[in-house]
Amino acid sequence: MKYAYENLSPDQFETLVTLICQELLGISVQGFATGPDGGRDARFEGTAQLHPSISDPWKGRVVIQAKHTNGLNKSFTESEFYSATSKTSVVADEIPRITSLKNSGELDHYMLFSNRRLTGNGESEIRRAISSTCGVPSGSIYLCGVEQIELWLKRFRSIPEIAGIDPIDSPLIVSPEDIAEIVAAFAQHRDGMVSILDDPPTPRVDLATKNRLNGMSDDYSKALRRKYLKDTEQIREFLAAPENDELLSAYESAVDEFELRIIAHRKDYQSFDQVMDYLIDLLFERDPILRQRQHKRQTRALIFYMYWNCDIGAKGDDSVEADETLAS
Structure with a gap:
């Protein structure tokens, strides 16, 4: 079942991401709050329940970012979101924050969610760019696009109801x-x-x-x-x-x-x-x-x-x- 993520507010999308991360990492994932520099993130500290696997879970401090877009059919590799040469893209703006958190010992692992399409090549390129620039191991970076979000919602079926999102095929009730x-x-x-x-x-x-x-x-x-x-x-x-x-x-x-x-x-x-x-x-x-x-x-x-x-x-x-x- 598909959902109209573009129609969610940023706060609703952040709630959705928080609920997914509570399933993947643990119930102690703290929801999104505005930081000193204006950025918003969620956090987890401890041993993850499921991510990246039960046998080899992440341990330490995880910083989670959610980036919502109103646009349709957007992708991670559009220049506004990520470009190897852009200094003003969404990812470029986040890199100094990731670096600062890494250097201060507040970040061991990093997760970035967006309601955009994410290809395998795009995922590899962006993950390498963040890793090489911020000093975070590649295996400690997780990028999640709309396709994977759909899979998580199929697995964790209670999340859409808790988050209050409706299927994309809901009829328009016109008055x-x-x-x-x-x-x-x-x-x-x-x-x-x-x-x-x-x-x-x-x-x-x-x-x-x-x-x-x-x-x-x-x-x-x-x-x-x-x-x-x-x-x-x-x-x-x-x-x-x-x-x-x-x-x-x-x-x-x-x-x-x-x-x-x-x-x-x-x-x-x-x-x-x-x-x-x-x-x-x-x-x-x-x-x-x-x-x-x-x-x-x-x-x-x-x-x-x-x-x-x-x-x-x-x-x-x-x-x-x-x-x-x-x-x-």
Whole structure:
């Protein structure tokens, strides 16, 4: 059973990681707390129950890190998370902390969890980089991606319920109040937006063409369709209802703002996957309503609807401009 880890809050993901580590290491794993330098980690001291094996468990002090991302289909080896040459990636930022803890005797073993995909080659490369830079033996470093998290949750079946996470296939329970709250939250930030509420409808191009024009990857598009395509008709019907004219206007204003932001920031991103993640992060950062757990999935569904309905992103009628943008 798969879970929508991207919809968890960082605190929820940390709780999930803590519960997994209590099974692997021991019940005395202490949950995440903010350290003097602003970093958050969990800790364990003693002899591990299961990790890396019952016959040869870790002994000593274990520091555990959890790095959550709102993005879909993210990997450990993307430059924002790890790059051999980057000094600003997530791993690069952690290396001085790991080194300091190692040198002060507070770290014998290190575990890094993230809701990102982790390949065998990527795991080996990152583990070697941390080991050589921080002086931690390679065998004392454990990296855990979303695939292994899924396996742990199958083995430790009580964890999802304790952590309060739901399966990815849970149906979207749509009510006018829920969607109205989301759209109203978009409308709260309309200062400086271009408000064009009577735009003529744009015919939908097929999704494959739209993905090509915008530079969205096949894997990302498939993930979006699998998760949110079933919600588009519900959203369309809600926005088309006569009693929701004001909310439709708010939606159109949000679309106008997004289009302006996409134009302004498109050159900063190599793919439209990253543009979509940028919009999601922007919304969650600026609005406390949208970053609440119960609203995160609905927000993502609405952003996908904007893309699927050709409200944002390059369309067939501006393919020349889109091709020039992608080529630049």
